[in-house]
Amino acid sequence: MMARRGALEATPKTPFILGFECAGDVEEVGEGVEGFAVGDKVVAIPEYRAWAELVSVPKRLVYKMPEGMAYTDATAVITNFLVAHILLFELGGISPGKSVIIHSVGGGVGLALTQLCQTVPDVCIFGVASSAKHKQLEGLGITHLLERGTDYVSEVRKVSPEGVDLFLDCLGGEECNRGYSLLKPLGKYIIYGSSNMVTGESKSFFGLARSWWQVDKISPLKLFDDNKGVAGFNLRRLLHLQAASSTINSTVEKVFKLWSEGKIKPVVDSTWALEDISEAMQKMQDRKNVGKIILDPAMEPKPKPATPAKGAKGAKGSDKEDKKKGSEAAKEEAKENNATSSGKEDEQEEVNGEEGAADAKENAS
């Protein structure tokens, strides 16, 4: 087996990390695996180890890329839109005229949610992000931008006195009680795992902050009285422990169809050479990115100072030249979405290796 494209190795530190995507060509097909052939362009969501030259992935986690999709796009689309689609349509029951609050709207899933909401008529989107990111988020279709950390509840009530239909909480945050109270009757509160899971900050899921939903419990009787629902969504467990293949497969199909129809497009923050991964990760940790950070094995690294700086100041992958079509496409996306990096924010995206060869070797489905 040979790697066709570049490689990157890294080990995630926490067990719940989303977005371990890779895209590439099938190098070898496991015994008895049908539906894939060597050379197929695929995107995969392995459980860790995506950042390698060769990735061995169970068939059920490998998806053929649609015609015309770049590897970069595939890696930027697959998890974010898979999560977003399940949240909105499978769990959230979004429909015309409904309203939704999206936490971390500047993150990869947040931006995917924003795009998918716009495929449904008259959905009112309240997007929560730090004020520093608001300018970058203008023009993306977010109906009302709210400032994270402020009392946005009263702001929402001003616009929609009855509250909202759907609250999508990827923070497991400190404001969940207020969020639940904002739900209309028949409203749904969904806690999902996405950001805050890499850096282990104090705000994070496994951090020190003890948010209500880690500590408090919900009375079904209260749900009954309130006409409300609470659900959890955890993609990694779904993919790797619970193996809900049919829903995943049909959702990937729907997402790719939307992409083919031009109704969604990946939002890439910036593209980085492999050698610059520390800067790229620092940018994520500083929550400065809007959209996906892509690692491109074919990029030239940035010139380093004699003593390597620890910080990520001035890191602008998009100023650099790159050599590959995929990266160019990614840049165009980034530009279209005004997705240059600035400010400090609570969103982040996982670094993901692109174009590692996905080797559909096992048949664990």
Place this chain on the structure above:
Amino acid sequence: MMARRGALEATPKTPFILGFECAGDVEEVGEGVEGFAVGDKVVAIPEYRAWAELVSVPKRLVYKMPEGMAYTDATAVITNFLVAHILLFELGGISPGKSVIIHSVGGGVGLALTQLCQTVPDVCIFGVASSAKHKQLEGLGITHLLERGTDYVSEVRKVSPEGVDLFLDCLGGEECNRGYSLLKPLGKYIIYGSSNMVTGESKSFFGLARSWWQVDKISPLKLFDDNKGVAGFNLRRLLHLQAASSTINSTVEKVFKLWSEGKIKPVVDSTWALEDISEAMQKMQDRKNVGKIILDPAMEPKPKPATPAKGAKGAKGSDKEDKKKGSEAAKEEAKENNATSSGKEDEQEEVNGEEGAADAKENAS
């Protein structure tokens, strides 16, 4: 104001009673109320007091009946299908290929759920009912009939090892933990108020049985780990305290459209003269009915023995003659659905007065 049709007065004993429907003609329209005219055929869902000659109902709880719908049908359709439609489509996210467990499948909402499930391709219906009712429930499209009170969990696992997508629990029952455990990832457990609410039996919602969801609480973290959701649905509160008009209105429209297309039809257990209400209620309390029990003011009462019997033995409203078209239609429905009464079961339906004149007098929406 004059009553056009017969009347019946009764007072519900518990505060959460569904199914207080009435159908009739608009006698008077409140000041400033638009969209209704005297003489309109309407069905209404007032908060109590439906069993009266004249019912004053806020506009938002009054719905014009579709062309060709009998009063009897309207009262038998409105609440059952409203509840069932919201449960399946608004909250449950039912879609082709999914599976659902319906508790009290022989009840009014249960039968409505069964019919609505069949408007979606390839939905697998597990229906729970006492064995005495199974024969009556055959041929209605329930994929697997399960016996209430038995360990049906293992039966479900035999058919569907992964579990089910949706669990609809109107019992607030003692088996909820098992029900939750039966959910597939992304599955939803919905507790709703319907039966068990009139008679105040020990099994009832407000009875002595302390079911898990009245006592226990759910950890959102567990929902997150399990990829599951829990929701409550309480129509009376929704209608009268929370006034979610837009969802209710659009759902009533959808239900009437399905009725007009012949895709759903009301299931009437039996029709009773007003004078026989005690027998009718006894039948409900004994859980012997399958489908709706209708009170028809125009029916002749059954000949009474010298000393009125307290029980409901031999009560067969459908053997009697009646005088009105509505009642005939109801009987036809009852016959089509093989809905004669026998056996003992846990389902029940609320008695509802039919053809009380609905007077859209107030404008409280």
